[in-house]
Amino acid sequence: xxxxxxxxxxxxxxxxxxxxxxxxxxxxxxxxxxxxxxxxxxxxxxxxxxxxxxxxxxxxxxxxxxxxxxxxxxxxxxxxxxxxxxxxxxxxxxxxxx
Amino acid sequence: xxxxxxxxxxxxxxxxxxxxxxxxxxxxxxxxxxxxxxxxxxxxxxxxxxxxxxxxxxxxxxxxxxxxxxxxxxxxxxxxxxxxxxxxxxxxxxxxxxxxxxxxxxxxxxxxxxxxxxxxxxxxxxxxxxxxxxxxxxxxxxxxxxxxxxxxxxxxxxxxxxxxxxxxxxxxxxxxxxxxxxxxxxxxxxxxxxxxxxxxxxxxxxxxxxxxxxxxxxxxxxxxxxxxxxxxxxxxxxxxxxx
Amino acid sequence: xxxxxxxxxxxxxxxxxxxxxxxxxxxxxxxxxxxxxxxxxxxxxxxxxxxxxxxxxxxxxxxxxxxxxxxxxxxxxxxxxxxxxxxxxxxxxxxxxxxxxxxxxxxxxxxxxxxxxxxxxxxxxxxxxx
Numbered sequence: 147x148x149x150x151x152x153x154x155x156x157x158x159x160x161x162x163x164x165x166x167x168x169x170x171x172x173x174x175x176x177x178x179x180x181x182x183x184x185x186x187x188x189x190x191x192x193x194x195x196x197x198x199x200x201x202x203x204x205x206x207x208x209x210x211x212x213x214x215x216x217x218x219x220x221x222x223x224x225x226x227x228x229x230x231x232x233x234x235x236x237x238x239x240x241x242x243x244x
Numbered sequence: 245x246x247x248x249x250x251x252x253x254x255x256x257x258x259x260x261x262x263x264x265x266x267x268x269x270x271x272x273x274x275x276x277x278x279x280x281x282x283x284x285x286x287x288x289x290x291x292x293x294x295x296x297x298x299x300x301x302x303x304x305x306x307x308x309x310x311x312x313x314x315x316x317x318x319x320x321x322x323x324x325x326x327x328x329x330x331x332x333x334x335x336x337x338x339x340x341x342x343x344x345x346x347x348x349x350x351x352x353x354x355x356x357x358x359x360x361x362x363x364x365x366x367x368x369x370x371x372x373x374x375x376x377x378x379x380x381x382x383x384x385x386x387x388x389x390x391x392x393x394x395x396x397x398x399x400x401x402x403x404x405x406x407x408x409x410x411x412x413x414x415x416x417x418x419x420x421x422x423x424x425x426x427x428x429x430x431x432x433x434x435x436x437x438x439x440x441x442x443x444x445x446x447x448x449x450x451x452x453x454x455x456x457x458x459x460x461x462x463x464x465x466x467x468x469x470x471x472x473x474x475x476x477x478x479x480x481x482x483x484x485x486x487x
Numbered sequence: 488x489x490x491x492x493x494x495x496x497x498x499x500x501x502x503x504x505x506x507x508x509x510x511x512x513x514x515x516x517x518x519x520x521x522x523x524x525x526x527x528x529x530x531x532x533x534x535x536x537x538x539x540x541x542x543x544x545x546x547x548x549x550x551x552x553x554x555x556x557x558x559x560x561x562x563x564x565x566x567x568x569x570x571x572x573x574x575x576x577x578x579x580x581x582x583x584x585x586x587x588x589x590x591x592x593x594x595x596x597x598x599x600x601x602x603x604x605x606x607x608x609x610x611x612x613x614x615x616x617x
Contacts, residue, residue: 148498151498151501151502151505154502154505154506155501155502155505157509158505158506158508158509161509161513162509162512162513162516165512165513165516165517165536166516168532168536169516169517169519169520169524169529169532169533169536174526174528174529177529177532178532181532181535181536184513184536184539185539188539188542188543191543192543192546195546195547195550195571196550196554196555196556196571197546197549197556197571197576197579198382198556198558199301199303199304199382199383199384199387199576199580200542200546200576200579200580200583201382202374202382202383202387203386203387203390203580203583203584204542204583206387206390206391206394207386207390207583207584207587208539208583208587210390210394210397211390211393211394211397211472211476211587212535212587212590214397214476215475215476215479215590215591215594216528216531216532216594218479218480218482218594219528219531219594219597219598220528222482222598222601222602223527223528223597223598223601223607224526224601224607227524227525227526227529230525230526230606230607230608231605231606231607231608231611232605232606233605247523248523251519251522251523254522255515255518255519258514258515258518259511259512259515262511262514263507263508263511266507266511266544266548267503267507269548270499270503271499271502271503271506271507271547271550272499272502272550272551272552273551273552274551274552274554275551275572276551276570276572278568279567279568285574286572286573286574289573289574290557290567290570290573291567293559294559294564294567300558300559300560301557301558301559302557302558302559302570302573303557303558303573303576303577303580306573306574306577307577307580307581311577314581315581318581318584318585321585321588322584322585322588324588325588325589325591325592326588328592328595329591329592329595332592332595332596332599333595333598333599381558382556382558384580386580386584448559448564449559449560449561468584475591479595482598
């Protein structure tokens with residue numbers, strides 16, 4: 147019984163820490179991977195709460211598929227949160243060359 | 245500055261309201277009641293799933309049979325999302341000529357290539373197992389479909405020239421969606437209401453039990469897997485604009 | 488056995504705070520990202536975190552102490568009195584799949600907007616304002 151409570155408390159702390167990191171971090175690739183960690187810990191949470199169907203669904207959809215569609219979007223837009231448009235990218239590139 | 249104060253105030257009020265209102269339902273309290281004399285909906289489903297439908301997985305029985313119409317709505321929403329995604333990312337100048345999309349710049353190492361070739365049929369087998377046994381063990385159509393789509397994703401990432409036949413996938417997806425609706429209509433014509441189950445449902449924990457439930461889940465499994473593979477195929481083949 | 492009951496009653500408040508509190512905190516963190524951040528992909532990340540929090544809250548409400556998963560395996564056919572509530576699990580199954588569909592559609596809109604306006608900052612997308 148006490149191991150069950152300990153498990154839930156530790157998982158809850160990891161969940162909140164990963165979610166905070168996903169929102170605060172400026173490099174979007176790391177934020178997307180933190181969202182994948184939130185889904186992973188959530189899947190274990192669902193298993194501990196005696197819901198195996200929901201755990202399999204969250205693991206299959208939240209970890210692999212959501213992360214890959216976010217990464218494809220980042221590839222087609224910008225990677226950094228502060229360098230958000232094409233002329234900013236060009237300005238930084240020209241500054242590095244010059 | 246004013247916006248920041250507003251947002252923090254809103255978040256505090258929302259957090260306190262949510263926690264206080266859900267605190268009135270204490271964690272772990274028995275709200276289902278006795279199953280011999282069902283007084284709640286959950287007790288009714290838990291009693292009738294092994295008796296009337298002879299299905300071992302009661303969540304499957306709820307999703308496919310007791311609330312089957314909501315599953316039809318969900319399948320429609322998935323179909324709309326996949327079609328909308330393909331039509332938003334469509335570009336007219338993509339029609340001219342055939343050129344290899346710039347998917348990855350460096351080829352994968354030989355460990356990854358050999359491992360992916362071995363793992364791909366095993367992942368497909370696992371996905372098919374999950375949705376065929378949806379009424380006996382935890383699993384079902386949506387879970388098995390997602391696992392199969394993840395297997396296809398592994399092959400898309402590892403090999404540059406791996407592609408699926410777009411026409412075959414689209415036809416498979418539409419035909420399985422149509423088969424789901426036709427099963428419901430069969431229930432309507434023969435037994436009186438849409439998606440009604442057959443009266444002969446077999447024995448508990450057999451492979452063929454539960455009437456129409458495993459059949460419907462097989463159709464949903466094929467539909468979801470081909471749909472998610474199409475979504476990934478569309479996203480992976482976004483060609484950069486010709487300058 | 489009696490000691491376990493006493494320990495459980497004493498730590499029940501902590502357990503309730505851990506489980507309900509983490510779900511509510513997830514919703515609040517996601518809402519902060521949707522309201523305060525400027526980059527479009529960050530807003531969609533916030534949306535995805537809100538959906539995870541709501542699904543966790545649903546499954547939390549359906550849990551019953553010391554009961555087991557609602558599957559009638561061979562040997563457990565008459566154990567219907569000792570099972571967890573199956574209705575919230577069926578609802579969350581649908582909700583997870585629909586959440587993924589929403590996120591995919593929102594991201595395709597983000598790609599299209601970037602292609603057209605060459606920027607991913609919502610404060611610079613001004614053509615709809617009057």
